[in-house]
Amino acid sequence: MTQRRDELSAELAALEEELAATTHPRTRARLEADRAAVLEALAALAGEPPPAPASPPAPVDQSGQAGGLSLGAGNTIQGGVTTGDVIARDKYAQQIGTVHAGRDAFVAQQQTFNYYGASVEDVAPLLHTYLVELVGSCARLSLAEVAATDPKQTPLHLEAVYVGLEVQRQVEVPPPEPAAVRERAIRVIQGWGFAGVEAYAETYEVTVERALQFVTEQLGPAATHRRVRALETLAAQRCLVLTGAPGSGKSSFLNYLSICLAEAHGGASEALARLEPDWPHGPLLPVRALLRAFGAWVDAQPTHHRAASELFWEWLEHGARLSARLVGHLRQAFAHGQAMLLLDGLDEVPRGVEGATVRRVRAALDELGRGAGRVLVTCRVLDYQQPERQLATWPVEELAPLSSALREALIDRWLQSLEALQRLERGSAAVLATRLHQALHRRPELRRLAGNPLLLTMMIRLQAYDGNLPEEQVTLYRRSVELLLLQWRQDAAGRVALGEVLELPGWSESALNRLLDHLAYGAHARSVAGDGEQGADLPCEIVLQTAAAFFALFDPDRRYERAEKFLTYLNAHSNGILQRHDQQIYRFPHRTFQEYLAGRRLLSDEGWPDEQPEFVDRALACSARGPQWREAVLLAVSQHALEGRLRPVFSLATELVQRARANQTAADRILAAEVLAEVGHVRVAQQRPELWAMLQAELTHVIEACATADQARFPVVERVRAGFLLGTLGDQRMPVSLAAWQQRLTEREVPGAQAYFRLIPAGAYRIGSDADDPDAYDDERPQHLVPIPDAFWIARLPITNAQWQVWVAQGGEAAPFADDDDLNHPNQPVVGVTWEEAKAYCAWLTRELAAALPVGWVIRLPTEVEWEAAARGQAARRYPWGDTWREDSAAMADDRATRGASWTVPVGCYPTGATPEGLLDMAGNVWQWTLDRYHSYPGSEKPFTRETLVVVRGGGYNTDRTLVRCGARGWNHPYYTLHDQGFRVVVSPLVRTDVLNAGF
Structure with a gap:
């Protein structure tokens, strides 16, 4: 003890000398803090009470946390995803009781964990207060509140809504x-x-x-594999780096674990139960810290030869202002494997001069990682790719986007918690959750965002307080940006507003939005089509130049000063829109917001070059740079349409078509159609119907054009995309209304490439497969001739959803996948209808169109023989198009990954798969019902009869090429509803419905 007193006395003398020699405020503050700590230690050795501090300890400002949850000044969470039962601070304080009550064994073990002579009993009150404040700082979610400026609202806590996270790594099941x-x-x-x-x-x-x-x-x-749960992988590693994209839930995960461990350490056994079954390590003492704050403190410290890990414990005492006794206890617990360090935001550690600060923090973490306690460090995934931030020997896991199950659970828990707090005014939690689930299912752009916990939280908040998400994508993004920008206003949490920092009394939201628009446009101009979900790199100097040019509008003399202040504010207060990636690069972490803001910039008329005076000029120039501009242009068009400015929209569509014709490209035709789709059929039909009809023809050309007999002019992904758009604009290739059906029936004998019904002449047709066909199944043999005594007409395409819906409107059965956005587009084949329903549809058509049918003729399903005769032709082709396989001729397994749709595609998207008679989709896309029961062929070596089964033909969107041969047979139960099964119709004499399997 004498030696320790001498060491402290010498240290005190050195501090006094340094204080006398310096006037720098920050250095003096640090030295004063060190001096107070030494005096406290000396007093403890002497058995005296420590000297009173000159001022109460300042709270740690955690306002700059990026990604997931962000802790604001005053330790209030300002955004992100959260978790569990609503736990008030008083309830926790009551629950935790005396920190070690009822845990005598643990108290006995910790008798060695004393510091400066302090006993466990002396530390207990400090530890109690620390744990209570830790839970309070980690628990509150102000983003959930209706008004961020209302401090009186009952808070929603993290534990109420937490649903767990997963990492990208998968394990076998x-x-x-x-x-x-x-x-x-x-x-x-x-x-x-x-x-x-x-x-x-x-x-x-x-x-x-x-x-x-x-x-x-x-x-x-x-399932053969599953994603590993984040807590599961943390429990398996003593030290771990957890990476993730901004808003992916890194901080939420760390905060939730801090809460559970803090409560468990205080004796709440149910807190550990919330971590089961993945946490076997008991109530470790949590030590939660922001590495940004630690790094900033380290940057001000002189370089010493002491162990790097000492800096962390010194920072807890002198930088985070925790009691020396408490820090000693935390340190001893960690040394004995009884504590866990939860260190958030390695990406936010300042780099320092030539990377010195990052190196010192990394060295401290490396040494801490070699201790007995457990350590979790979080970092943005892209930042951790930089070698200077990597902890070389530590395992690394990356957070995965929320699975559909976790998305649904998060939505349900948020809304149920808000309902319990009586915050829902637009409907019950169940109703609002159902609407949001349906919106995510129906709208792909929302699903793309909803994997990110922060952005899904935005959607939940909009749903909770407005009752519905905006139907227009552009409105959803505007509202989300408004929510995120709340963090740049002064509010009850104590943040200083950006305008106040810039010293611009006239600063407004409009000015801030225009600045963001300029920055987003600059970033998007640097992007390429393959950038993915992250926005493009925006170098620091470009941010400064863009901001300086903008601030020159207010005061040219202070433009650079204000640009640097803006950059400093941005570094400290990330909000999910624009964030620092490293010391030299900034990014819009969600490409969606970059696209939205860049599109908003396209709408503004200020500051453009003379050759781009109008929106149409700017949009044409941007779209010519590449497909990465598609979304930004469409968002700008959508805003024009919402505000009723349609002239520039129509002009843009016309110019795109003209450019497409000149360049023979599909992309501009598709973009022009998407532009009109943003306006909507009703308004275009009222003001420019000829433009709508022109785009219908242009999209049909994209789908059907062939460069040669065996090669389509445009790639399949463009044909499929054009097909879906054509369904939106109104696909004229098939009759939908009863009047259109009548016209097509009347025209069936008129030759022409677009005729809907194609004639199959009477005659003898070869049915079944050759004995030496290596791909044939037993039920396809033997091959034999079957006479078809009467000619018939068969539909060129399978029946579509739009055609089926006309029947539904008159009392027919709704298709079972009518609510499935993957399968219910107007010109996709209707699927899931039973055999009886398909026959009922045909009977309805026959009744409605009787006047247009020859006497004694009906519309019905084809027999199996008729279907195969139509597919093979009298030349007995192996495939609908010929005897040899032809790539890019059928929607099936071979091209499922590249065709732009994982399920069925709009009918007729494979023009080179047509039969010589002009029939499409006889191979792939959907299996098709026939009229026949499943029997063996005459002369079969293995005869069978299956009266309970019905034959289906053609193969589906995910079958292999052996099943799209003309002779391949399938079967199904007549009442089954499958998502790869549809039908087409024939027109023929009634007698054919009574003479099935003729000639067998």
């Missing part, structure tokens, strides 16, 4: 036990209304094992 698979199949069968598997097998005249096999196949393959 053990295959399910056969008994479990069987039980699942039986439950499905019972769900279909059968008493059991035996009753099901008896109904369909198959064995029990065959029935189970069939049902198991319908269930699809079991």
Whole structure:
């Protein structure tokens, strides 16, 4: 003890000498703090009370935290995703009680954890206060509140809504036990209304094992891998770096873990239960810290030869202003493996001169990582790719976007918690959650954003307080930006507003928005089509130049001064719109906002060169740079349309078509159609109907044009995209209204490339597959001739959703996938309808169109023979187009990953797959019902009869090429509704419906 007293006395003398020699305010403040700490230590050795501090300790300002949750000044969370039951501070303080009450064994163990002679009992009150304040600082979510300026609202806490996170890494899932698979199949069968598997097998005249096999196949393959849970991987590593994109939930995860461990350390056993089953390490003492604050403090410290890790503990005492006794206790607990360091934001550590600050912080973390305690460090994923920030020996995991299950859980918990606080005025939590789930399912642009917890929280907030998300994408982005910019206003949390920092009394939201627009346009001008979800790099000097040029509008003499202040403010107060990537690069962390703001810049008339005086000129110039400008241009068009300025929109569409014709490109035709779609059919039809009709023709050209007989002019991804757009504009390739059906029936004998019905002459047709066909199945043999005594007409395309909907409007059955946005576009084939429903649709058409049909003729499903005769032709082709395989001729497994749609595509998108008679989609896209029951062919070596099954033909969007051969057969139960099964119709004499399998 004498030696320790001598060391402290010598240190005090040195501090007094340094204080006498310096006048720098920051240096003096640091030295005063060090001097107070030494005096406190000396007093403790002497058994005297420590000297009173000159001023109360200042709260740690955590306002600049980026990504996930952000802690504001005064330790108030200012954004991000959160979790669990609403826990008030008083409730926690009451719950935690005496910090070590009831835990005598742990207290005994910690008798060695004393510092400056302090006992555990002396530390207990300090630890109690520390844990209570830690929970309070980590728990509150002001983003959830209706008005950020209302401090009286009941707070919503993190624990109320937390749903857990996953990392990108996946692990194998053990295959399910056969008994479990069987039980699942039986439950499905019972769900279909059968008493059991035996009753099901008896109904369909198959064995029990065959029935189970069939049902198991319908269930699809079991998952072979799953993502690892973030807590699961943290528990497996003593030290871990957790990376993620801005807003991905890094801080939320760290805060939630801090809360649970703090409560558990105080004796709340249920707090540990919330971490099960992934946390086996018990109630470790949490030490939560912002590395940005630690780095800033380190930057001001002289370089010493002491251990790097000493800096961290010194900072907790002198920088974070924790009691020396408490810091000693935390340090001893960590040394004995009883504490966990939760260190947030390695990306925010200032680089320092030639990277010195980052190196010192990294050295401290490396040494801490070699201790006995556990350590978690978070960092943005792109920042951690920089070698200077990497902790070489530490394992690294990256947070994954929220899965659909986690998205749904987060939505439900947020809205239920707000309902419990009586904050919902636009509907119940269940109703609002259903609307938001449906919006995410229906709108791909929302799903793209919703994987990010911060942005999903924005959507939930808009849904909670407005009742619905804006239908217009541009409005959703505007509202989200407004919410994020709340953090740059002064409010109850104590933030200083940006305008106040800039010393611009006339500063307004409009000015801030215009500045962001300029910066976003500059960033987007540097982007390329493959930039992905992150915005483009925006070098520091460009940010400064752009900001300086903007601030010159206020005061040219102070433009650079204000530009630097803006940059400093931006570094300290990230808000999810524009953030620092490293010391030299800034980014819009979500490309969506970069595109929205760049599009908003296109609308402004200020500061453009003379050759781009109008919006149309600017939009044409940007769209010519590449597809990365598509979204920005469309968002600008959408804003024009919302405000009723349609003349420039129509001019832009016309100019794009003219450019497309000159350059023979599909991209400009597609963009022109998307421009008109933003305006909507009604307004275009009222003001420029000829423009709408022109775009319909241009899109049809993209879909159908062929460069040669076996090569489409445009790539499949452009044809499919054009097909979906054509469905929006109104696809004229098939009859939809009853009047259109009548016209097509009347024109069926008129030759022409666009005729909807194609004639299949009477004659003998070869049916089935050759004996030496290596791809053929037994049920396709033997090949044989079948006479078709009467000619018939078959529809060129499968029946579409739009055609089916006309029947539904008159009382027909709705298609089972009518609410599925992957399958319900107007010109996608209708799928999931049963055999009986398909026949009922045909009977309805026959009744409605009787006047246009020859006497005794009907509209119906084709027989199996008719279908194959139409596909093969009298030349008995192997594939609809010929005898050899032709790439890019069918929507099937080969091109599913590249065609731009994972499910069915709009009908007729594969022009080189047409038969010589002009039929499309006879191979791939959807299996098609026929009229026939599933029987073996005459002369089969293995004859069979399956009266309970119906033949389907053509193959689906995910089948291989062996099943799109003309001779390939499929079967299904007539009442099953599958997402790859549709139908087409024929027009023929009634007698054919009564003579099935003629000639067999």
